[in-house]
Amino acid sequence: MTSLIDVVFLLLLFFMLTSTFSRFAQTEITPPVQRGGTASQSPAVLAKPLSDGWLINGVAVSNEALTETMKTYKDKGAERVLLGVDSALDSQRLVEALESLRVMGLKVSISR
Amino acid sequence: MLRMERPSKPRQMENTITLINIVFLMLIFFLIAGTIAPTAAPEVEAIKTSEAEEAQQEKMLGIRVDGTMIYEGRETTAEAYLAALNAEATDAGEEPVIRLLPDRALPATELLDIVSTLHEAGGGKIVVFSERAQP
Structure with a gap:
């Protein structure tokens, strides 16, 4: 009986110490398009994520108002978004921006 | 008694x-x-997301804040990583997918530079891994 407990305790310790509970997610990323490159097929919205908020076609928009703003552009026929990236942006914000735009069903290309 | x-x-x-x-x-x-998997790069603090699609943790190329890359516990370069990835994919007979795990504080332009380099070097699909926030 005691040997059984020993083994079970060892197994428990092993699994407690090795297991990780973090779950991962993935986002596809495309290499940035060159400035003045290929001609666009449909009108694109220029979106520039800032550290807090956005610049949509040059107009400052808060994170909360983004869905609504993009919806109005979508209704006008915009399907693509050109995501402007500068050196002040970090990876966290870039990936956040990418997925929040993709959730709305927009095609995102990155420009720099 | x-x-x-x-x-x-x-x-x-x-x-x-x-x-x-x-x-x-x-x-x-x-x-x-719990899931048992080796941590890709312990010193990389993964990006936190809430909306991206969930994915199984697989072999990932960690990118530290200073832009250096780490794969399977060893420091590596984009070329060496691609060569290892392509060799593994051919063995398994599947399309190679580049899985990046950048540090959340890595400048976005540096991340995009790495993505461009990997794309030009012949990499196929490139995905960025992030840690999914617990609901």
Whole structure:
């Protein structure tokens, strides 16, 4: 009986110490398009994520108002978004921006 | 005198059985709830997301804040990583997918530079891994 407990305790310790509970997610990323490159097929919205908020076609928009703003552009026929990236942006914000735009069903290309 | 000694024995048995029950339950919990996988790069603090599609943790190329890359615990370069990835994909007979795990503080332009380099070097699909926030 005691040997059984020993083994079970060892197994428990092993699994407690090795297991990780973090779950991962993935986002596809495309290499940035060159400035003045290929001609666009449909009108694109220029979106520039800032550290807090956005610049949509040059107009400052808060994170909360983004869905609504993009919806109005979508209704006008915009399907693509050109995501402007500068050196002040970090990876966290870039990936956040990418997925929040993709959730709305927009095609995102990155420009720099 | 003899009577005094007897009652203590069965009680001990009972204790061990409840103990085993609890330990077994904990064991089963950790077996099911946890996943055993080597951490890609312990010094990389993954990006946190809430909306991206969930994915299985697989072999990832960690990118530290300073832009250096780490793969399977060793420092590497984009070329060396691609060569290793392509060799593995050919062995398994599947399309190679580049899985990046950048540090959340890595400048976005540096991340895009790495993505461009990997794309030009012949990489196929490129995905960025992030840690999914617990609901």
